[in-house]
Amino acid sequence: MVLRIADDTDQMKWDEIVTNSSLGTIFHSWKWLKIVETHTRSKLIPIMGYSGSTPTGILPLFVQKKGFITMVSSPPPKSALLFLGPVFVGWDSINQSKRESNYLEFQKEVDEYIKKEIKADYVSISLPPKLLDIRPYLWAGYKADVLYDYVTPLHSSLDNLWLNLMKKMRANISKAKKIGFSVELGGKPELEEIYHLMVQRYKDQEKKETIPKSYLLDIFDQFPENLKIFTVKYQGEIITGQIAIQYKDCFISWIGSPKPSKPISPSPNDLCEWEALVYAHSHGMGEFIVHGAARNERLHKFYVKMNPELHTRFSVKKMSFVAHTLEKAYLKIIKPLQ
Amino acid sequence: MALTLRIAGEKDDKEWDDTVLASINGTIFHTWSWLKIVERHTKTTLYPVMAYKGNELVGLYPFFVRSHPFFKLAFSPPPGAYLLYLGPLFPGYEHLKQDKREGVYFDFLKEIDTLIFKTLGCSYSRINSSPRLYDSRPFYWQKYSVSPYYTYRIPLINGADHVMGQFDRKLRVDIKKAIREGVTIRIGEKKDLGIIHKAISRRFIEQGYKPKNYLPYLSDLFDAFSPENLKIFLAEYKEQVIGGMIALRYKDVAFLWVGVPKSNVPGISPNDLVQWEGIQWACNSGCQYYEEMDSGEDSRLTAYKSKYNPDIDIWFSATKYSSRIFKIADFIRKDL
Numbered sequence: 001m002v003l004r005i006a007d008d009t010d011q012m013k014w015d016e017i018v019t020n021s022s023l024g025t026i027f028h029s030w031k032w033l034k035i036v037e038t039h040t041r042s043k044l045i046p047i048m049g050y051s052g053s054t055p056t057g058i059l060p061l062f063v064q065k066k067g068f069i070t071m072v073s074s075p076p077p078k079s080a081l082l083f084l085g086p087v088f089v090g091w092d093s094i095n096q097s098k099r100e101s102n103y104l105e106f107q108k109e110v111d112e113y114i115k116k117e118i119k120a121d122y123v124s125i126s127l128p129p130k131l132l133d134i135r136p137y138l139w140a141g142y143k144a145d146v147l148y149d150y151v152t153p154l155h156s157s158l159d160n161l162w163l164n165l166m167k168k169m170r171a172n173i174s175k176a177k178k179i180g181f182s183v184e185l186g187g188k189p190e191l192e193e194i195y196h197l198m199v200q201r202y203k204d205q206e207k208k209e210t211i212p213k214s215y216l217l218d219i220f221d222q223f224p225e226n227l228k229i230f231t232v233k234y235q236g237e238i239i240t241g242q243i244a245i246q247y248k249d250c251f252i253s254w255i256g257s258p259k260p261s262k263p264i265s266p267s268p269n270d271l272c273e274w275e276a277l278v279y280a281h282s283h284g285m286g287e288f289i290v291h292g293a294a295r296n297e298r299l300h301k302f303y304v305k306m307n308p309e310l311h312t313r314f315s316v317k318k319m320s321f322v323a324h325t326l327e328k329a330y331l332k333i334i335k336p337l338q
Numbered sequence: 339m340a341l342t343l344r345i346a347g348e349k350d351d352k353e354w355d356d357t358v359l360a361s362i363n364g365t366i367f368h369t370w371s372w373l374k375i376v377e378r379h380t381k382t383t384l385y386p387v388m389a390y391k392g393n394e395l396v397g398l399y400p401f402f403v404r405s406h407p408f409f410k411l412a413f414s415p416p417p418g419a420y421l422l423y424l425g426p427l428f429p430g431y432e433h434l435k436q437d438k439r440e441g442v443y444f445d446f447l448k449e450i451d452t453l454i455f456k457t458l459g460c461s462y463s464r465i466n467s468s469p470r471l472y473d474s475r476p477f478y479w480q481k482y483s484v485s486p487y488y489t490y491r492i493p494l495i496n497g498a499d500h501v502m503g504q505f506d507r508k509l510r511v512d513i514k515k516a517i518r519e520g521v522t523i524r525i526g527e528k529k530d531l532g533i534i535h536k537a538i539s540r541r542f543i544e545q546g547y548k549p550k551n552y553l554p555y556l557s558d559l560f561d562a563f564s565p566e567n568l569k570i571f572l573a574e575y576k577e578q579v580i581g582g583m584i585a586l587r588y589k590d591v592a593f594l595w596v597g598v599p600k601s602n603v604p605g606i607s608p609n610d611l612v613q614w615e616g617i618q619w620a621c622n623s624g625c626q627y628y629e630e631m632d633s634g635e636d637s638r639l640t641a642y643k644s645k646y647n648p649d650i651d652i653w654f655s656a657t658k659y660s661s662r663i664f665k666i667a668d669f670i671r672k673d674l
Contacts, residue, residue, distance in 0.1 A: 096490075097506050097644040104637070133650055135488055135634045146474050146484055146654070150436075166437055297479050304437045312472050312652065314486065 001056065001105040003113055006046040014046065017058050023087040023128045026247035027075065031222050033060050039215035040064075040076045047113070049106045057106045059086040059125075063118055069323055072120040078210045080255055082147075082292045083313060085127040086110075100133075107136035122323040126315035129291075134314045142316035148294035150308035154251075154281045161281065165274070169305040172266035173274050179234075181268050183275035186229040186241070191220055194231065194241040194256045201258035211255070216243070230276050232268040240268045244276050251280030252289045273306065339391050341445050343453065346386040354386065357398050359589065361427035363470035366588035367415065368427060371562045373400050379555040380404075380416045387453070389446050397446045398427045401465070403458060412454045412463040418550060420596060422489070422631055423653045425467030426450075439473075447476035451658075461660045469629075469651040477656035484656045488634030490648035491591070491627040498621040501628075502614070504647040509610055516611040519575070523615045526570025526582065531556045533579050534570070534598050541599040556584070556596075571615055572598075573608035581608030585616045591627045592620030613646065 006014055011030040018024035026032060030046075037044040042062040049057040062076035075081035088102060114120050126147075127134065134144055154161070162170065184190075195216060199209045220227050223245075231241035242256035253276055257269045277288045293299040294310060319327065346354055351370040358364035366372060370386075377384040382402035389397040401414040401424075415421035426446060431439060454460045465477070469491070474484045494501060502510065526534075531553060539549035560568060567588055573581035582598035594616060600609050613630075620628045629651075630643045659665040 095504065095506065095647045096649070097641070097647065100640065100644050132652065133488065134486065135637070135640065138634070139637050144486055146478075146486055148473070148475060164435070166435075295475060295478070297475075300440075300475075304440060307435045307437065310436065310473055 001102075001109050002050045003109050004048050004050060006048050006058070010046075010048065013055065014048070014058060017055060017089055018087060021087045021089060022092045023131050025083070025128055026223070026226060026245055027081050027084055028058070028060065028087055028128075032219070035215065035218045035222060036076065036079045036081070037062065039212050039218070040079050042073075042076045045118070047110060049109065051102075055089055056102050057086055057088040059106075059110055060084055061110075061114070061118075063120070069121045069326065070119060071122045071124070071323075072114055072118055073122075073124045075126065078212075080211045080215070081126075083126040083128050083315070085125050085131060087128065091130075100135075103133065104136045104139075107140065111140050121320040122327070123318045124315065125317075127313065129289075129311060129313050132312060132314070134316055137316040137318075140318070142318045145315045145317070146295075147292065147313040147315060149292065149311045149313055150290045150294045150300075150303045150306070151311045152277065152288040152306050152308040154277070154285055154288055158278065158281055161277065164307040166305040166307065169270050169274070172270040175266045176268060176271040181239075181271050182233050183272055184231050184233060185279075186231045188217065188220055190229045190231045190238065190241065191216060191227075191243060193238045194229065194243060194258075197238070197240060197258045197260075198256060200261055204261055228276070228279065230272055230279075232272045234264070234268065239264065240272060242269075242272055242276060244280075246280070246283065246285065249284075249286035250289055251276070251283075251285040251287065252291065254291075269302070270305070273303075277306070341396070341442075341449055342390045343449055344388045344390065346388050350386075350388065353395070354388070354398065357388075357395060357429050358427060360429040361398070362432045363425075363468040364427050364589070365423075365468050365591075366563070366567055366586050366593070367421050367424055368398070368400060368468075369588075372559070375555065375558045375562060376416065376419045376421070377402065378558070380418050382413070382416045385412075385453075385458075387450065389442075389449065391442065396428065396442050399446065399450050400424060401450075401454070401463075403460065409461040410459060412458070412460040414465045419555070420552065422487070422633055423466040423468045425465050425471065428471075431471070443473060444476045444479070447480055451480045455658075455660050462658070464655065464657045466655045467653055469653045472652060474654040474656065477654070477658075480658070482656035482658040484654055487653050487655060488640075488650050489632045489653060490630040490640075490643050490646070491651045492617065492630070492646055492648040494617070494621050494625055494628055498618045501617055501621070501646075506645040506647070509645040512607040512610045513614050516573075516606055516608055519606055521573050521575045521580070521606060521608050521611055523611060524572045524574055526572045528557065528560050528564070530570055530572060530579075531560060533572070534582060534584065534596065537579075537582075537598045538596070569619065571612050571619075573600075573612050575603060575606065575608065580606070581612050583609070583612055583616065585619065587620065587623055587625060590625055591629055592616065592623065592625045593629045593631055595631060617646075 014030050018028040033044055042064040045061040047059045048055055061072050061074050064071045075084040114123055195213050202209045226246050228244040231238045239260045243254050245252040245254050280288045290303045293303045354370045358368045373384055382404045385401050387399040401412050402416040404411045415424035454463045477484050535553045542549040569585050571583050572579050580601040580603050583594055584596040586593040586595045617628050
């Protein structure tokens, strides 16, 4: 196994691996990674693993310097991404022993690279949803965290999906329609409006929005076919909305759904979530996914109303003693003050 | 509606076992007889907790408490019982809507946490949940540390020949070679437990551990579960036992439970043939999976087991200390 750092001339090969592997997500695509690099003040190191002249796997790493600490992450902070990590060629079509030996070898080489070439103090990798094996990382001394996503399979009829919703959600949706909430697909101006509502919502909670607007606009420009903007209007005004992503056979409810600043009942987000699901169903998507919220003790109650399946995902971390101490201090002292 | 907890008694054995059967992640290790045998041989007290919502039984949770002069420890399963996992069960879990699942599971875990730490005054709790229960969130939210572990399950749905066809080529060659060289497989009897126990003890000593006398435990399990659910496979070569295993069968899963370390016969892999016999037995018994029980911690062992082209399956271990002092004391103890 030999590692090579990809450059712009490898874009086609890279994207082909992302498209063909069951582990590949839209966030792994070359253009998305380059946009992330621009907006997160990090350096992208797109690693490709080769066995002879055949590529076996890729891993996009992002390097950032914070004071005297060198951080390696995949994905980087403030990218609105919950996972990235490695993607392997032919993951579903090879035998378990081959899968394990490829993975283990790749992971070992990458770890060596991170240690010797990048000299990282802190490494954090969140694995893509279908990569459930983290043993190579555990054997290399990484610590694991178990994460969860809510996934609603869309193979049954819309009537069935409707009946599967919790009674309260069905009632909310019916009431929302009755009093005149309407869901519409939008474009760039609507994306900007949703962003504005998100910033406002964060302000109400005395928090700061960390995702730059320019990042979302760049993503919108580069992925017009994949980004779907849903807005909820009431009396001619956008009161909430969400940015969703359509890729392969998955429909991801990505970001947005801020609680309206003026109290309004029922919650317009139930209707928005349902209409996004209806859209995904009518466009032949296989799954409607809400990443991350399931692990949040408060948020999961909102998203469980769709009666989804619970899917497991993992992230792993390894850090030096100094980085560990600084992280602990950040989480216990600085973050609560922010 | 709040849950009511009840500690099951001997009279509840049938209802308990029916619930284990009706729970997607119920294993042979959860059955009443197995739990009582474990209690007898591990110097612990079994707490077989049944949870009710009104009159409906909605969950089981067997755990064991080991009492020391100054502290108590809760385990599910306890150490020294040759068990990887146990943990909670929920009858009909897979048929419930997700919000109902979460409601029962989260409430039950909260109640159990109160029982272990407040009512019983334990200083430490370790719960290893069984495969097919993939939700570890209630442990996180009750401030447990959670770690994933990995076992292997070979799907048997397409029959033994198909399973053999999916093995690594070298494994198929090794199985054929073992047969050609004259290795035979014999179904063991109770008296053969002594051979198995000796071989395991020898391996423990080689690895620098003091072996525990598992023989009375294995004998009790043999009496309770053989021949229906427990089978001994022994590989013989020139009238010597050179490998083997104790296999289990429960519901749709057969388990490679205790493996007998192979003797050093150059060029022969007796345990590959043992596994193949076990897989055929599982197929003929109508099992859907053959589990090569594992934790995923030892890369050498996983490399051996992955040759059979199994799927990975995840189980979780969750640990919690009642206070920082016990956590520090435990780290010091482990270090020593």
